[in-house]
Amino acid sequence: MTNETPAASSYKSPHWDIFCVVVDNYGDIGVTWRLAKQLAAEYQIEINLWVDDLNSFSHILPELDKTLSQQQFFGVNIFKWNKPLDIPYRPGSVLIEAFACELPSQVLSTIDELHQESKTNFEQSINTASKPPVWLNLEYLSAEDWVDGCHGLPSMQASGINKHFYFPGFTSKSGGLICESDLFNQRDKWQSSPSNKLALFKKLGLIGIEANDIVISVFSYETLALTALCNYWANIEVQNNSEQTAIHALIPLGKSLASIESLISTPLNKIKAGQQFTVGNLTIHILPMTAQTQFDRLLWSCDFNIVRGEDSFLRAQWAAKPFIWHIYPQEDDYHLVKLQAFVNIYCLNLEDDAANAWSKTNFAFNQQESNVVEHWQQLICAQSALQQHAKHWPIDAKKDADLASRLVEFVKTS
Amino acid sequence: MKTAHELRPGNVIMLDGSPWVVQKTETTRSGRNAAIVKMKLKNVLQDSTTETTFKGEDKMEDIILERLACTYSYYADPMYVFMDAEYNQYDVEADNLGDAGAYIVDGMEEECSVTFYEGKAISVELPVTIVREVTYTEPAARGDTSGKVMKPATITGGGTVTVAEFVKIGDKIEIDTRTNEFKKRV
Numbered sequence: 001m002t003n004e005t006p007a008a009s010s011y012k013s014p015h016w017d018i019f020c021v022v023v024d025n026y027g028d029i030g031v032t033w034r035l036a037k038q039l040a041a042e043y044q045i046e047i048n049l050w051v052d053d054l055n056s057f058s059h060i061l062p063e064l065d066k067t068l069s070q071q072q073f074f075g076v077n078i079f080k081w082n083k084p085l086d087i088p089y090r091p092g093s094v095l096i097e098a099f100a101c102e103l104p105s106q107v108l109s110t111i112d113e114l115h116q117e118s119k120t121n122f123e124q125s126i127n128t129a130s131k132p133p134v135w136l137n138l139e140y141l142s143a144e145d146w147v148d149g150c151h152g153l154p155s156m157q158a159s160g161i162n163k164h165f166y167f168p169g170f171t172s173k174s175g176g177l178i179c180e181s182d183l184f185n186q187r188d189k190w191q192s193s194p195s196n197k198l199a200l201f202k203k204l205g206l207i208g209i210e211a212n213d214i215v216i217s218v219f220s221y222e223t224l225a226l227t228a229l230c231n232y233w234a235n236i237e238v239q240n241n242s243e244q245t246a247i248h249a250l251i252p253l254g255k256s257l258a259s260i261e262s263l264i265s266t267p268l269n270k271i272k273a274g275q276q277f278t279v280g281n282l283t284i285h286i287l288p289m290t291a292q293t294q295f296d297r298l299l300w301s302c303d304f305n306i307v308r309g310e311d312s313f314l315r316a317q318w319a320a321k322p323f324i325w326h327i328y329p330q331e332d333d334y335h336l337v338k339l340q341a342f343v344n345i346y347c348l349n350l351e352d353d354a355a356n357a358w359s360k361t362n363f364a365f366n367q368q369e370s371n372v373v374e375h376w377q378q379l380i381c382a383q384s385a386l387q388q389h390a391k392h393w394p395i396d397a398k399k400d401a402d403l404a405s406r407l408v409e410f411v412k413t414s
Numbered sequence: 415m416k417t418a419h420e421l422r423p424g425n426v427i428m429l430d431g432s433p434w435v436v437q438k439t440e441t442t443r444s445g446r447n448a449a450i451v452k453m454k455l456k457n458v459l460q461d462s463t464t465e466t467t468f469k470g471e472d473k474m475e476d477i478i479l480e481r482l483a484c485t486y487s488y489y490a491d492p493m494y495v496f497m498d499a500e501y502n503q504y505d506v507e508a509d510n511l512g513d514a515g516a517y518i519v520d521g522m523e524e525e526c527s528v529t530f531y532e533g534k535a536i537s538v539e540l541p542v543t544i545v546r547e548v549t550y551t552e553p554a555a556r557g558d559t560s561g562k563v564m565k566p567a568t569i570t571g572g573g574t575v576t577v578a579e580f581v582k583i584g585d586k587i588e589i590d591t592r593t594n595e596f597k598k599r600v
Contacts, residue, residue, distance in 0.1 A: 100469050140445030153467040160430025165467045330447050
């Protein structure tokens with residue numbers, strides 16, 4: 001392989017390039033991988049996905065060979081993005097930098113070259129097909145008001161080439177939300193038969209879950225609120241002195257586990273996927289990492305999901321089940337502003353008691369408050385309204401267009 | 415070079431071979447603490463404006479044009495008139511003031527920096543901090559003194575600033591003109 005890039009325009013093809021830097025294990029790659037798959041499958045676009053960390057990627061795509069620099073899955077070309085880039089960049093019709101990642105210098109110089117070429121040809125009235133790709137910065141999802149005002153705006157670079165900021169969001173003026181066209185049908189079909197969830201739990205090696213047990217998936221960052229909730233779930237039977245439905249918490253290896261180390265009395269480095277620990281009424285199952293399709297089914301199968309970041313946050317909404325969102329912590333508690341913005345839109349059509357309990361539980365969880373338990377108890381009282389709302393929410397949130405379709409339209413008009 | 419985050423109304427930057435005056439900046443936070451700066455820019459050569467977005471750490475070439483320290487003198491529709499130490503007067507179009515316009519009030523004593531391009535005053539840069547009186551704001555609802563609960567307030571000149579809930583009508587407040595953020599009560 002060489003990093004020499006011959007005359008840019010001679011390589012121009014209609015494919016799209018998506019560049020992704022893995023920062024937080026599964027979030028960035030989770031979003032870009034879903035988008036790449038959807039664009040390839042539903043819009044027949046040739047996608048080149050450049051990823052700098054195949055090891056993290058392999059957790060959500062187990063078939064991936066971490067040693068290969070190029071491979072293809074689900075019609076998506078996956079390239080290992082080494083720094084400096086050692087696979088020649090061939091400009092396509094669209095160039096996406098995911099989450100404002102810094103593009104390789106070879107890519108930047110190639111599109112600058114194309115831009116200058118196209119400008120010169122325009123000035124000299126020469127007809128040419130050479131023009132730089134539509135350049136987009138795919139941003140983070142937020143429910144804040146400012147998103148609508150920033151979505152789609154150009155960002156003029158020093159050379160004069162425009163990059164556009166593409167903001168996912170919950171309104172018709174935003175870039176929309178990633179959602180595959182058949183996802184809701186698949187989910188409904190899955191949830192229509194209780195045997196599906198039990199079969200999945202069995203397949204994942206989760207032993208002892210009965211059809212009527214309460215199953216909660218936990219994919220959060222570290223928080224004392226999780227410690228408090230697990231303690232509460234473990235002691236429910238003792239507190240109530242009556243027969244109680246068993247609770248199962250499904251937790252993958254990683255950050256969530258650190259919050260409950262004291263509860264399971266086992267050092268974190270000794271814990272392996274497939275193990276389970278019973279503490280009073282609570283059984284903690286250590287989940288293996290799963291591919292995205294399986295993760296979706298897991299969310300569909302649980303009674304409640306605790307999710308984090310962006311990708312699992314959105315998938316929990318599509319699961320039509322109640323959830324807690326553990327948002328990525330930011331400086332000056334700015335994440336709470338983002339949480340409040342989402343709470344505001346999520347609770348708009350939710351009855352007051354349920355909205356109040358759901359909002360307080362989410363804030364307590366994110367602020368590591370032990371009184372999360374009191375709010376959780378309120379939440380359980382409002383379970384029926386919350387469950388109904390969780391079923392309607394995906395339809396309201398997706399509205400008439402998902403992110404991929406809005407993105408394709410945006411590119412057409414750019 | 416300045417980062418997009420450091421730019422403020424009145425600065426002039428070079429993009430694609432043209433000078434652009436920064437008329438308005440609005441900083442927000444995206445994921446993982448990353449700043450997003452939305453700007454209104456005016457092309458000095460073409461007299462056209464555009465709205466644009468930058469990453470906070472994007473670097474821009476800010477160009478140093480001729481500048482003069484001036485104070486605001488009076489408004490002669492549609493021009494704001496500024497005066498230098500030698501009593502020379504310079505007209506600045508209201509449109510070219512951008513966000514700074516909200517802080518221009520009769521009798522203001524703060525020294526501003528007027529920027530010229532080919533002899534024409536094209537923008538006005540305010541001091542980084544400026545003190546203005548609150549002319550209207552709702553009373554504090556819950557007596558919050560932490561400064562974390564915020565509310566809108568109208569200041570002298572008619573502009574609006576988001577202030578801490580404890581701020582009252584008549585209070586003088588310090589504002590960061592780069593971000594239009596309330597800093598403290600003075």
